[in-house]
Every structure is written in structure tokens, then in C-alpha cells.
Amino acid sequence: MSRVYNFSAGPAALPLDVLETAKRETLNWNGSGMSVMEMSHRGKDFISIAEKAEADVRELMAIPDNYKVLFLQGGATTQFAMVPMNLLRGKDKACYVNTGAWSKKAIKEAKIHCDVQLSASSEEDNFTTIPAVSSWNLDQDAAYCHYTSNETIGGVEFQDIPDVGGLDLVADMSSNILSREIDVSKFGVIYAGGQKNMGLSGIALVIVRDDLIGNVQAGSPSMMDYKNHANANSMFNTPATYSWYLMGLVFDWIKRNGGVSAIEARNVRKAEKLYAAIDASDFYANPVEISSRSRMNIPFTLANNDLDAAFLSDAKDAGLVSLKGHRSVGGMRASIYNAMPEHGVDALISMMDHFEKTKA
Ligand SMILES: Cc1ncc(COP(=O)(O)O)c(C=O)c1O
Known part of the structure; x- marks a missing residue:
């Protein structure tokens, strides 16, 4: 399974x-x-x-x-x-x-x-x-x-x-x-x-x-x-x-797994790489001021929200689920709590990159 x-x-x-x-x-x-x-x-x-x-x-x-x-x-x-x-x-x-x-x-x-x-x-x-x-x-x-x-x-x-x-x-x-x-x-x-x-x-x-x-x-x-x-x-x-x-x-x-300090160091790495991928692209955007950004819940939008459904569908095909943003804000949200492994974040970033290259 x-x-x-x-x-x-x-x-x-x-x-x-x-x-x-x-x-x-x-x-x-x-x-x-x-x-x-x-x-x-x-x-x-x-x-x-x-x-x-x-x-x-x-x-x-x-x-x-x-x-x-x-x-x-x-x-x-x-x-x-x-x-x-x-x-x-x-x-x-x-x-x-x-x-x-x-x-x-x-x-x-x-x-x-x-x-x-x-x-x-x-x-x-x-x-x-x-x-x-x-x-x-x-x-x-x-x-x-x-x-x-x-x-x-x-x-x-x-x-x-x-x-x-x-x-x-x-x-x-x-x-x-x-x-x-x-x-x-x-x-x-x-x-x-x-x-x-x-x-x-x-x-x-x-x-x-x-x-x-x-x-x-x-x-x-x-x-x-x-x-x-x-x-x-x-x-x-x-x-x-x-x-x-x-x-x-x-x-x-x-x-x-090393206690809270080790988990925190991993959380910093996970969040930093996802924000870096969003910020490096003109296709994805996160509206939050940099110093107030959450390490746990990372909302992001696509430049063209007509592509939201295709994004979610491609993500699902890649084994990445529950990325739909909260109904009150729309777009996407990646919640990357302690239990999300670093390679889960890597997989999301590479799927996002691929989606942008094929759809942007
Ligand atoms: C920050 C925050 N506070 C409170 C709640 C409500 O928690 P519960 O549904 O366990 O009552 C949530 C649930 O998502 C939350 O995210």
C-alpha cells in the first residue's frame, strides 16, 4: 500500500x-x-x-x-x-x-x-x-x-x-x-x-x-x-x-527524533525551501509579510486561478493531497507540520516546478 x-x-x-x-x-x-x-x-x-x-x-x-x-x-x-x-x-x-x-x-x-x-x-x-x-x-x-x-x-x-x-x-x-x-x-x-x-x-x-x-x-x-x-x-x-x-x-x-530543537531545525529547513521556491517564481505567490510567515501553514496562489483545479489534480497524481486552500481564502495551502518529512516538501516543490514549466 x-x-x-x-x-x-x-x-x-x-x-x-x-x-x-x-x-x-x-x-x-x-x-x-x-x-x-x-x-x-x-x-x-x-x-x-x-x-x-x-x-x-x-x-x-x-x-x-x-x-x-x-x-x-x-x-x-x-x-x-x-x-x-x-x-x-x-x-x-x-x-x-x-x-x-x-x-x-x-x-x-x-x-x-x-x-x-x-x-x-x-x-x-x-x-x-x-x-x-x-x-x-x-x-x-x-x-x-x-x-x-x-x-x-x-x-x-x-x-x-x-x-x-x-x-x-x-x-x-x-x-x-x-x-x-x-x-x-x-x-x-x-x-x-x-x-x-x-x-x-x-x-x-x-x-x-x-x-x-x-x-x-x-x-x-x-x-x-x-x-x-x-x-x-x-x-x-x-x-x-x-x-x-x-x-x-x-x-x-x-x-x-532529537526533541523539539531538532524538529525545529528541520521545520526551518522545510519552510525555507518552500518559501524560496514560491518567491523565486512569478507563477506562485504568498501574501504574508516575510517576518510574519508561518513555518507550519504556507498558503500560496497561482498566477491564474483558472489553473487551480488542474494543479490539485496533478498534485494528487503525484501523491500530494489536501493542498486546496481554506474556503475563506482560496488558492492552495501546504500544511507542513512536524510529521511532514523533508522529502514530502521536496516532492511538492518539484511538482510545483514541473506544473509551472508546463502550464505557465
Ligand atoms: C489555531 C487554531 N485554534 C483553534 C482551532 C480549533 O480547534 P478544535 O477544532 O480542536 O476545537 C484550530 C483548528 O483548526 C486552530 O487551527
């Missing part, structure tokens, strides 16, 4: 090695005689899987001891609500930075709970830039400041962690977590859906500083309270056991 290079934005390609391990362990995990899917979350086998996943991600991201690592359900979207519900702590406003479609969704949800102070927005640049942090309007009386570290649809990414003074910093890292080294101690909360750099959809990894736990708004459903999840080691209800296991396999894969 031949596998394709899958450039999907999420759910996205997983390391082959992870899939092979999962396959091998499907019927009989580690001599237990059963699949992880069939195990009690309270049994020692699953507890060992859960604890190893947490220990590995703590090591990979150098997460300080005063942070809890939670494996929660409801994807990243549930965090759009859990963040204000837990972090407002009696305040009525929070700062948000609007850099694209995912920031907008987080802002819309936050507005249900509080006044949103828009600290910065790149909407008038059509979300092709990251607004300079020096220009942000930060209200130090706000409860926290939220930003989206990588915009999956627009393809813009923060290259540095913004300095927001004394405000607790919250980041939606759904589409770039574990792709670059970051200093977790700069954050109050980091959250990310699983389906791009960590595994399956439906699960979210939430890293939250201890002092931000235990302040949920009165009247909140108990599932929305970080404290309940933290006190129960993410087993307040039956956790998404298989998704947690799969995340653990991905963490183990990253460790065996």
Missing part, C-alpha cells in the same frame, strides 16, 4: 512510525491482551500510558513544576470559553490580539464572558502581518492577554513570545505547539488541539500555571473548571483514552 504526502491543516499527517506502533499494539498493548481502547482509565496499564505522556511532554517543553498539564476534551474551541471562565477572577475585561480567523473565534467566544479589549489587529492588512508588540494597546487592569501563536488559515506566525508586561499571557498554540522551542514560564496558559502536531482531534493539551487554577466563574459547569480536571489528573470524567495514548506516541517520536 502506498501512502500519500498529506498536506492537510488538521486532522493532519501523523508520523508513519507512530501509526505503525499503534497498529502493532491495536489488539494487544504490551502483553495486556487488550487494546488501549478497551482499557479502564483507572487501571495500571492506562495510568502508565497517561503518566508517560505527561512526563514526556514536560521534558520536551521543559514545563516548570508550577504548571499543570491537562488532557481535556472538546478540542481547542472549548478552551476559547474555559480561558475566560477560569482566568477572569472577578475582572470584567481581557485583552485579545486579532491576527486572523482563529483569533476572531476566540474573541467571539470571550465576548460572551467579558469585555474584550482589542489590543491589536492586522485585519486591515488582510491578516498578512503580525502587529508589532510595541504598538499593542495593553490594559494592565485586564485579566489576561490572549493571542494565537500561529494562524492556521492565514499562515502568519509569531516568531517571538510577546512581552505583555504584568498581564498573564494566554496562547492558542494549536497549529505550532512542539514545532519550535518556547519558554513556558512566560505563559499563564498554553492550549492546543491535538490534531496537527500531536495526534487526534477532539483532545486538547492545556498547560496552566498553578495559581490560575481554582477561580472559575460561579455558575460554570463543572467540566469547565480547570480545578476539577487538575485535581483528578485529567480524569474528572472518562478521558479520551485513545487520543491521550496517541499523543503519547507522538511525544515519544519527537524525543527519539
Whole structure:
């Protein structure tokens, strides 16, 4: 069976090695005689899987001891609500930075709970830039400041962690977590859906500083309270056991591939060569300002969009799939997360070059 290079934005390609391990362990995990899917979350086998996943991600991201690592359900979207519900702590406003479609969704949800102070927005640049942090309007009386570290649809990414003074910093890292080294101690909360750099959809990894736990708004459903999840080691209800296991396999894969720094170096090479190919051509274009370009999601257009369908068809014939851009922006998008091998990017570049030579 031949596998394709899958450039999907999420759910996205997983390391082959992870899939092979999962396959091998499907019927009989580690001599237990059963699949992880069939195990009690309270049994020692699953507890060992859960604890190893947490220990590995703590090591990979150098997460300080005063942070809890939670494996929660409801994807990243549930965090759009859990963040204000837990972090407002009696305040009525929070700062948000609007850099694209995912920031907008987080802002819309936050507005249900509080006044949103828009600290910065790149909407008038059509979300092709990251607004300079020096220009942000930060209200130090706000409860926290939220930003989206990588915009999956627009393809813009923060290259540095913004300095927001004394405000607790919250980041939606759904589409770039574990792709670059970051200093977790700069954050109050980091959250990310699983389906791009960590595994399956439906699960979210939430890293939250201890002092931000235990302040949920009165009247909140108990599932929305970080404290309940933290006190129960993410087993307040039956956790998404298989998704947690799969995340653990991905963490183990990253460790065996040299950790986040080695993965980051590879991600830099992959993104640089794809942008270089786009920039060297008059046929392809990427609209994002160079210093704001994402290493993970690379949107590009063809000079003549009548050729889009032919491009996608030729790509598919070459074993390169899910390159169609998001419906809101059109064109193409290559999502090249950690699991995309370098030769997958090379294959895309050579197909693009060939297409340009035959069609331009
Ligand atoms: C940056 C970002 N935030 C949030 C989400 C929403 O994640 P979920 O669908 O897991 O709720 C996505 C999904 O693609 C995303 O890319």
C-alpha cells in the first residue's frame, strides 16, 4: 500500500512510525491482551500510558513544576470559553490580539464572558502581518492577554513570545505547539488541539500555571473548571483514552527524533525551501509579510486561478493531497507540520516546478 504526502491543516499527517506502533499494539498493548481502547482509565496499564505522556511532554517543553498539564476534551474551541471562565477572577475585561480567523473565534467566544479589549489587529492588512508588540494597546487592569501563536488559515506566525508586561499571557498554540522551542514560564496558559502536531482531534493539551487554577466563574459547569480536571489528573470524567495514548506516541517520536530543537531545525529547513521556491517564481505567490510567515501553514496562489483545479489534480497524481486552500481564502495551502518529512516538501516543490514549466 502506498501512502500519500498529506498536506492537510488538521486532522493532519501523523508520523508513519507512530501509526505503525499503534497498529502493532491495536489488539494487544504490551502483553495486556487488550487494546488501549478497551482499557479502564483507572487501571495500571492506562495510568502508565497517561503518566508517560505527561512526563514526556514536560521534558520536551521543559514545563516548570508550577504548571499543570491537562488532557481535556472538546478540542481547542472549548478552551476559547474555559480561558475566560477560569482566568477572569472577578475582572470584567481581557485583552485579545486579532491576527486572523482563529483569533476572531476566540474573541467571539470571550465576548460572551467579558469585555474584550482589542489590543491589536492586522485585519486591515488582510491578516498578512503580525502587529508589532510595541504598538499593542495593553490594559494592565485586564485579566489576561490572549493571542494565537500561529494562524492556521492565514499562515502568519509569531516568531517571538510577546512581552505583555504584568498581564498573564494566554496562547492558542494549536497549529505550532512542539514545532519550535518556547519558554513556558512566560505563559499563564498554553492550549492546543491535538490534531496537527500531536495526534487526534477532539483532545486538547492545556498547560496552566498553578495559581490560575481554582477561580472559575460561579455558575460554570463543572467540566469547565480547570480545578476539577487538575485535581483528578485529567480524569474528572472518562478521558479520551485513545487520543491521550496517541499523543503519547507522538511525544515519544519527537524525543527519539532529537526533541523539539531538532524538529525545529528541520521545520526551518522545510519552510525555507518552500518559501524560496514560491518567491523565486512569478507563477506562485504568498501574501504574508516575510517576518510574519508561518513555518507550519504556507498558503500560496497561482498566477491564474483558472489553473487551480488542474494543479490539485496533478498534485494528487503525484501523491500530494489536501493542498486546496481554506474556503475563506482560496488558492492552495501546504500544511507542513512536524510529521511532514523533508522529502514530502521536496516532492511538492518539484511538482510545483514541473506544473509551472508546463502550464505557465
Ligand atoms: C489555531 C487554531 N485554534 C483553534 C482551532 C480549533 O480547534 P478544535 O477544532 O480542536 O476545537 C484550530 C483548528 O483548526 C486552530 O487551527
